[in-house]
Amino acid sequence: MENFTPVSALIGGGLIGLASGLYLLLNGRIAGISGILGGLLTPTKGGSAVFERLAFVIGLVVGPFILMNATEIAAQSVVTSSLPVIIVAGLLVGLGTTIGSGCTSGHGICGLSRFSLRSLVATLSFMAAGFVTVLVTRHLMGGM
Amino acid sequence: MRTIVSLICGTIFGFGLYISGMIDPQKVLGFLDIWAIADGGWDPSLAFVMGGGLAVAIPIFQFAKNRTEAVCGGEMSLPNNRAITTKLIAGGLLFGTGWGLVGYCPGPALSALAFGHTDTIIFVVAMIVGMGGARAVGLNK
Numbered sequence: 001m002e003n004f005t006p007v008s009a010l011i012g013g014g015l016i017g018l019a020s021g022l023y024l025l026l027n028g029r030i031a032g033i034s035g036i037l038g039g040l041l042t043p044t045k046g047g048s049a050v051f052e053r054l055a056f057v058i059g060l061v062v063g064p065f066i067l068m069n070a071t072e073i074a075a076q077s078v079v080t081s082s083l084p085v086i087i088v089a090g091l092l093v094g095l096g097t098t099i100g101s102g103c104t105s106g107h108g109i110c111g112l113s114r115f116s117l118r119s120l121v122a123t124l125s126f127m128a129a130g131f132v133t134v135l136v137t138r139h140l141m142g143g144m
Numbered sequence: 145m146r147t148i149v150s151l152i153c154g155t156i157f158g159f160g161l162y163i164s165g166m167i168d169p170q171k172v173l174g175f176l177d178i179w180a181i182a183d184g185g186w187d188p189s190l191a192f193v194m195g196g197g198l199a200v201a202i203p204i205f206q207f208a209k210n211r212t213e214a215v216c217g218g219e220m221s222l223p224n225n226r227a228i229t230t231k232l233i234a235g236g237l238l239f240g241t242g243w244g245l246v247g248y249c250p251g252p253a254l255s256a257l258a259f260g261h262t263d264t265i266i267f268v269v270a271m272i273v274g275m276g277g278a279r280a281v282g283l284n285k
Binding site for chain 2 (some may be wrong): 003009014018020024029030033034041042052055056060063066068077098099103111116122123138
């Protein structure tokens with residue numbers, strides 16, 4: 001377990017929980033990233049929600065950008081998959097989170113924090129599929 | 145005001161994804177590889193991210209969900225759908241498969257755009273196409 005980073009994981013997780021909690025408390029909304037992004041694709045009348053969603057997405061990119069440029073905290077984001085796999089994976093994530101009404105943040109953090117059984121089922125579903133997919137790609141097919 | 149709150153919450157969320165290491169698909173895949181537990185290759189970090197996130201979010205959510213109005217005004221927009229459906233599970237399974245293939249879920253994929261890698265941009269474009277396509281045929285309903 002040489003890659004295990006429990007302290008930074010707890011601190012980072014706490015910040016994710018804080019952001020989700022504040023978003024609900026202050027704006028009355030669920031910080032589900034797939035829902036926020038998807039809502040930008042089919043904006044409803046009213047308009048102000050579009051700016052709120054857009055601001056959240058911009059913040060998601062600005063946060064890491066600040067840390068990588070203004071602090072000593074190092075991180076990376078390494079994709080090892082081939083181009084066709086990246087495209088298929090992206091399509092599946094987009095399709096699946098839309099059909100299943102949420103992702104790791106909306107169901108996993110916000111839903112579980114509301115003690116939603118529906119979100120627990122969703123979280124167990126995508127976790128199980130993730131475990132099985134990695135079993136197939138890493139251990140049965142020898143890496144993709 | 146609500147837009148500024150959104151920007152700040154998004155930024156804090158992005159800080160969390162970066163600091164926790166979840167912005168790196170290899171950290172996520174290291175967690176999803178529970179099959180490596182026996183040989184010591186498993187990385188349980190993601191479970192600690194969830195644990196840290198829930199430890200902070202649960203008290204705030206339990207306090208906030210009884211409010212009738214958001215602090216910055218407007219309704220509390222909480223989901224009222226409690227149905228456990230085939231659609232919910234099918235969506236979760238499709239999402240989990242894509243997640244397990246590359247290691248990106250929507251939040252980290254967007255945050256990782258800060259690195260400017262072509263692979264990340266391609267993933268995000270494909271993800272948006274998937275979301276848009278599904279919404280176009282009403283699968284978000």
